[in-house]
Amino acid sequence: MALLRKKSQSGSDRGKIEGRKFIDLNNFRFSDEKPDVTTTLKVAEIYRFEDVRRITDHVYGGNIVLLDCSNISNDDLLMRRVIEEVKAIGREANGDVAGLGKNIIAITPKGIVIDRNRIRAPY
Template sequence: MPLFRRRGQEESQREPRRFIDLNDVKVEDEEERPVSYVRVAEVRRTDDLGRVRDLVHSGNIVIVDCTLVSSDEVVLKRIMDEMRIISRDANGDVAGLSKSLFVLTPQGIKIDRNKIRSQV
């Protein structure tokens, strides 16, 4: 018996309590965002790799475009060395797609260097 009752309302006149089984309730989920993205970064100097480092460490795959500095071998070598350091620190992988395109992956994603060839 409850301690407080509304005046003039008897026990038998009250509505029975209704309970909702939460397993039966269907709630529309919010639009789920992908955990990681494939991003493209255009690099002109080694300072531009700071943003690339942040992207890789947060779980994104980054395609690094170095075409603007591909003619300068010294800068390109420094960028490649820095990308190796980033991939090692992130426990990921780095591979070249061409002379000026590279792929950096985060932890848990490795790059297969075997080419898939046609069977002609």
């Protein structure tokens, strides 16, 4: 008694190869469905002081912005100016501002607070 039997092919089926069909997920889009997103996390790089002004509309629009200041981290005077400007943007937007590491600054809009306590694994 055989549990698995090879299916016999008729004359018309001999040229066909039956296999699994795979869906390429890169080509699969949900064009009809749009997520109900109100807040977006944006990442911005700062190369000069004028770049800070470009992020104000994003913060006022309700988005969270992460500033990568690694390009200007060697210039202490420029870093101080950028930090003071970012703090002013946070105050004007009634949001929150916090440094994440040495070269990353997070700015949140009104209603979102940055928790300063780190989550650590229990050891």
